[in-house]
Amino acid sequence: MNFATTGAGRYAPSPSGDLHFGNLRTALLAWLCARSTGRRFVVRVEDIDKQRSSQEAAERQLADLRALGLDWDGEVIYQHDRDAAYEQALAQLPTYECYCSRKDIREASRAPHAIPGQYPGTCRNLTEEQRAAKRAELAAHNRKPALRLLADVPTFTIHDALHGTYTGDVDDFILRRGGQDAGWAYNLAVVVDDAYQDIDQVVRGDDLLSSAPRQAYLASLLGIEPPEYIHVPLVLNESGERLAKRDGAVTMREMGDERDVVKQLAATLGYKAASATELLAQFEPDRLSPEPYTWRG
CATH class of the missing domain: 3.40.50.620 (HUPs)
Incomplete structure (x- = not known):
């Protein structure tokens, strides 16, 4: 260490x-x-x-x-x-709206060749006309679309002091939740806040090891040096x-x-x-x- x-x-x-x-x-x-x-x-x-x-x-x-x-x-x-800080970070990232419900994603993940646990990219390449229609459909139920990161890599590699080199999935993870509250997603908030607090060492439970590649990748997009990870x-x-x-x-x-x-x-x-x-x-x-x-x- x-x-x-x-x-x-x-x-x-x-x-x-x-x-x-x-x-x-x-x-x-x-x-x-x-x-x-x-x-x-x-x-x-x-x-x-x-x-x-x-x-x-x-x-x-x-x-x-x-x-x-x-x-x-x-x-x-x-x-x-910290809403203003998250808004500022979000504006720097490539994103797209996602109109999928959890049920939609579960059903899509059962399709042949789908990768379990990953977002299948359903809303990634919709036309503007399709987006407008889905946005209106959600608005009719007083709901907002989620915002997902438009990732350009499928995986990212980090080093952990206890687990060594670890490569994990990135996929197009959520940055801001949809629905009625449209709250911030953990992966965005934790990266922004760690940078704000000058965190260069993250010690946390190893149940969060799989989140580290997404967070380190997001940090790299924001020009932030990823911390030293110690997943205990x-x-x-x-x-x-x-x-x-x-x-x-x-x-x-x-x-x-x-x-x-x-x-x-x-x-x-x-x-x-x-x-x-x-x-x-x-x-x-x-x-x-x-x-x-x-x-x-």
Whole structure:
């Protein structure tokens, strides 16, 4: 992992509920990786999904980070304040309107030779007349089309500190959602916000590894240097599934004393420590394992 005197690492939770043990572990790792390599550490609340986000959840999450002993530099950034920045970035990108419903895309993906999980390009080459007709059809139901990136590559390659060279699909992913709310898509917002906060190290769960090629490609289109990626393993339950709140007392408030929580988190990384600062003094980024940790309650 690279040592830096400038740049920053970050933790960027979505405020849809309390952080569980797996979330706390990722937050701690993001803080440790940033601080141990001379970087600033910043926090961003990713609340672009207005239906699932709440200010109360955001405040509880920030309180949990403080209780863990994780400090951050500067003010917390909220994505709901960043519309103008997303608009500015969108104006620089090649895009086209998409009128497909989720059902349309599911049905198209079942066609022979279709690539599972990829947008089949249904709206990419429509004529202006066809676009006008589909736009009017959506407007009649008070809905707007989505905006997709007009990608000129099928795949993009990134380097991850734990997973090495990784090549993933790009396809024409959504930049702005359609429907009645027409909200911003995660892939656009995260790239714009990481650049705004001078993020050059992204530590997050390895369930997001497949998103990194799209985001790095988008960054390259915007003239942004992609960050160093460190996709860390998730915490799993005893069934081998990603840890969730249904797995028992897994949140900070349910687990009790903060020092005990830190001790448990440190143990999952192979250390003995009762505080974040004590753990930081021992932490060696190159010792990180790509193997998941199993939560046993």
